[in-house]
Amino acid sequence: MGRQTQLLHNRSLIPRPGYVVIKRESLMKCMGLKEKDRTRFEQAKFLLRKLCPKYLKVGRSYSEQTDTNWRKFCEAACEAEPMFRRYVDYWPITHYIQGYLYALKARQRERRNRRASSSEDDDEEDEEYEAESTGFCEPVKGLAASQHKVVGDRTLPKSATHILQRMFDFRAVLKEADPILGTHYERLASAGINDKQSLEAFCDFPKRFEYG
Known part of the structure; x- marks a missing residue:
């Protein structure tokens, strides 16, 4: 039943x-x-x-x-x-x-693929940054650090840790000031503009040559 x-x-x-x-x-x-x-x-x-x-x-x-x-x-x-x-x-x-x-x-x-891709991009940026910060070198992929072309007559300060931190701080300053300006970090650094003081001097440069 x-x-x-x-x-x-x-x-x-x-x-x-x-x-x-x-x-x-x-x-x-x-x-x-x-x-x-x-x-x-x-x-x-x-x-x-x-x-x-x-x-x-x-x-x-x-x-x-x-x-x-x-x-x-x-x-x-x-x-x-x-x-x-x-x-x-x-x-x-x-x-x-x-x-x-x-x-x-x-x-x-x-999401995992996006994070992995973002992580790879960050690693590439870090490699370029390390190349630049070592003696203010111009990054050349595939070559040893000793083969990098030094820009100008600048020499590496005694404390590498100090300069690394200073460059990281400068990158943060750029991004905070203008996200677009932050994308040109490598170009500014290779030209010797690598801290807030040098950036302000660079931005103030045209004013020194204004006519009457």
Whole structure:
């Protein structure tokens, strides 16, 4: 008797539509919902997104979730929104969360790639900076530091640590004054403009030669 009741219950549930239909039609339409149900539909999706990090590993795809976690997630979703119980195997939950987890994973991968790319750019800038700060040299990639062409007759101060810190401070001053000016840091440094005092002198230079 119990098995017959379960069979009748399953027949009364809404089955998942075919692949072609669910790709062509909206999820709301496939669920048999009308326009008047849109608010409840959107709230149900919000609920799934809110429960997702509590029960599932958001950095992994649907296929990588454990059966236990997925069962708990579906139970919590049906408890909060009984509408999901009307569907065979809660297929709207599966359909929506599959796409949601995929998008999250892709977004995380994109962020990691962006950070890695940014880190590589910073490393290149640091290499160029180190070449410049050692004897105020002009950076020449692929050559040893001893092969760098020295600009002018300037000599390296006694404390290399001091000059490195001073150059870092100067870069910060440039970026704070004008982000565009900060991008020309290497050119200014190679011309001997490597601290706030020399920058102010450079900016004041035309005023000394104004005519009457």
